[in-house]
Amino acid sequence: MTAAPKITLETSVKCGECPIRHRAVCASCTSDELGELEKIKSYRTFPAGTPIMWRGDELVYVASVVRGVATLTKALEDGRTQMVGLLLPSDFIGRPGRTTLDFDVTAVSDVTLCCFERRAFEELVVHTPHVSQRLMEIALDELDAARDWMLLLGRKTAREKIATFLDMLIRRQNMQGLDGAVLDLALPLTREEIANYLGLTLETVSRQLSQLKAQNVIRFLDRKRFEVVDLQALHMATGDDSDGGMIS
Amino acid sequence: MTAAPKITLETSVKCGECPIRHRAVCASCTSDELGELEKIKSYRTFPAGTPIMWRGDELVYVASVVRGVATLTKALEDGRTQMVGLLLPSDFIGRPGRTTLDFDVTAVSDVTLCCFERRAFEELVVHTPHVSQRLMEIALDELDAARDWMLLLGRKTAREKIATFLDMLIRRQNMQGLDGAVLDLALPLTREEIANYLGLTLETVSRQLSQLKAQNVIRFLDRKRFEVVDLQALHMATGDDSDGGMIS
DNA sequence: CGCTTCCTTGAGTAAATTCAAGACTTGTGG
DNA sequence: CCACAAGTCTTGAATTTACTCAAGGAAGCG
Numbered sequence: 285m286t287a288a289p290k291i292t293l294e295t296s297v298k299c300g301e302c303p304i305r306h307r308a309v310c311a312s313c314t315s316d317e318l319g320e321l322e323k324i325k326s327y328r329t330f331p332a333g334t335p336i337m338w339r340g341d342e343l344v345y346v347a348s349v350v351r352g353v354a355t356l357t358k359a360l361e362d363g364r365t366q367m368v369g370l371l372l373p374s375d376f377i378g379r380p381g382r383t384t385l386d387f388d389v390t391a392v393s394d395v396t397l398c399c400f401e402r403r404a405f406e407e408l409v410v411h412t413p414h415v416s417q418r419l420m421e422i423a424l425d426e427l428d429a430a431r432d433w434m435l436l437l438g439r440k441t442a443r444e445k446i447a448t449f450l451d452m453l454i455r456r457q458n459m460q461g462l463d464g465a466v467l468d469l470a471l472p473l474t475r476e477e478i479a480n481y482l483g484l485t486l487e488t489v490s491r492q493l494s495q496l497k498a499q500n501v502i503r504f505l506d507r508k509r510f511e512v513v514d515l516q517a518l519h520m521a522t523g524d525d526s527d528g529g530m531i532s
Numbered sequence: 533m534t535a536a537p538k539i540t541l542e543t544s545v546k547c548g549e550c551p552i553r554h555r556a557v558c559a560s561c562t563s564d565e566l567g568e569l570e571k572i573k574s575y576r577t578f579p580a581g582t583p584i585m586w587r588g589d590e591l592v593y594v595a596s597v598v599r600g601v602a603t604l605t606k607a608l609e610d611g612r613t614q615m616v617g618l619l620l621p622s623d624f625i626g627r628p629g630r631t632t633l634d635f636d637v638t639a640v641s642d643v644t645l646c647c648f649e650r651r652a653f654e655e656l657v658v659h660t661p662h663v664s665q666r667l668m669e670i671a672l673d674e675l676d677a678a679r680d681w682m683l684l685l686g687r688k689t690a691r692e693k694i695a696t697f698l699d700m701l702i703r704r705q706n707m708q709g710l711d712g713a714v715l716d717l718a719l720p721l722t723r724e725e726i727a728n729y730l731g732l733t734l735e736t737v738s739r740q741l742s743q744l745k746a747q748n749v750i751r752f753l754d755r756k757r758f759e760v761v762d763l764q765a766l767h768m769a770t771g772d773d774s775d776g777g778m779i780s
Numbered sequence: 781c782g783c784t785t786c787c788t789t790g791a792g793t794a795a796a797t798t799c800a801a802g803a804c805t806t807g808t809g810g
Numbered sequence: 811c812c813a814c815a816a817g818t819c820t821t822g823a824a825t826t827t828a829c830t831c832a833a834g835g836a837a838g839c840g
């Protein structure tokens with residue numbers, strides 16, 4: 285028996301002090317515009333493992349991820365599941381003009397969202413071009429990412445998929461590898477979740493990670509933290525490059 | 533020896549008579565706005581098999597597909613290729629705020645585009661909310677389609693992929709199956725192109741199509757035209773539904 | 781400490797790929 | 811009009827990759 289998941293209403297941080305101020309949907313807002321957003325926003329936190337929104341739900345809120353990691357997933361009737369998005373801090377949930385969601389959103393770690401009531405947000409967007417432009421940018425970035433992921437899902441081997449996934453984590457966590465190594469990266473997903481992201485089984489994910497470890501490409505600090513020992517070998521393994529991203 | 537591919541500049545059709553008037557980027561424009569677009573547009577045709585734009589090219593034009601079929605593809609260094617989009621009439625090429633392309637665009641059949649010089653188009657968009665809203669809708673529709681395709685690429689079997697692909701052709705060509713059958717559909721791609729779309733090999737595509745034919749689900753009129761004999765069986769085979777889309 | 785969840789590894793299997801050969805189409809030139 | 815070539819498609823056989831099934835080990839939580 286587990287207690288009912290608790291969605292907590294938090295005191296919102298002032299936009300000016302927000303950790304994602306410079307990257308989120310509000311990135312290019314003036315302080316006047318921030319004031320408008322401030323009026324309709326509320327912070328909510330979701331415990332790890334709990335659903336944030338279900339497919340088909342009416343979209344009451346749109347939101348930015350402030351802290352934590354969430355996933356977007358789609359499933360077939362028989363349970364086969366494919367992750368279609370990984371939401372890290374500053375990523376946005378919900379789209380103007382859509383009233384329902386076409387996938388499930390789940391908190392993977394404890395997640396704090398900066399929520400805006402959808403209707404109020406949509407009204408605000410109309411006379412706030414900085415926000416609508418940013419939304420367009422966000423949508424196009426997601427589209428580019430989705431198309432890269434299609435190449436991965438359709439054509440890459442298990443090893444290439446894993447290497448590409450790890451490389452994406454490095455880039456999205458802004459950990460630059462300056463000396464051929466990258467230290468102390470968070471691996472926020474379980475093996476099964478990684479498998480659902482990459483179109484593999486959890487056993488295959490485990491085997492490939494073990495192999496990269498055995499080949500001294502990566503090293504695990506614990507189950508959810510790792511380091512890249514040989515960044516060039518990792519790049520080679522992604523399949524994107526034949527030269528491992530060397531400066532020629 | 534083949535003659536150099538000829539990109540032809542055609543006399544543009546008046547927007548009012550345009551076959552894609554009601555669905556393209558200009559769908560919700562007023563006649564004044566259409567007049568503005570009319571001033572900066574030009575029709576260009578590309579022969580079947582020729583490239584329209586290359587990855588990395590500077591984006592000089594944005595365009596709507598008026599007639600014909602084009603593909604968006606990405607490739608790994610070793611030649612493995614994944615199609616990431618199929619452009620049918622009324623679909624749009626290019627994005628506001630992006631100056632380069634991240635994939636190749638290729639004419640699969642003879643293609644006629646309604647081209648707008650990118651800079652002029654971007655200026656126009658700023659004071660034409662009907663166009664910018666439509667662009668946003670288009671981007672979000674593409675994102676939804678990309679995510680459905682991710683589920684297909686990551687989790688569906690070869691048979692399910694083929695069935696889903698055929699079902700998509702039925703929907704996008706607006707051929708409603710009223711009586712459990714659908715007649716005379718265009719199959720605009722070669723087996724290899726279908727394979728690149730579905731993340732399969734051309735042999736697997738051929739085998740699966742043969743199997744659907746042998747099971748009396750589909751029938752070929754010629755290599756590029758087919759009919760659906762048993763629409764429910766096709767829906768069953770997509771894996772999306774357990775009931776084949778029956779009204780319960 | 782004991783339970784549950786998550787992870788690893790091995791053995792056998794299944795699905796799709798690769799390699800290969802031949803058939804059908806379509807267009808071209810004699 | 812026919813023959814031939816190039817491109818496309820089909821089918822078979824062997825192989826490979828990743829999957830399934832299974833067991834045991836490690837980690838995290840009450």
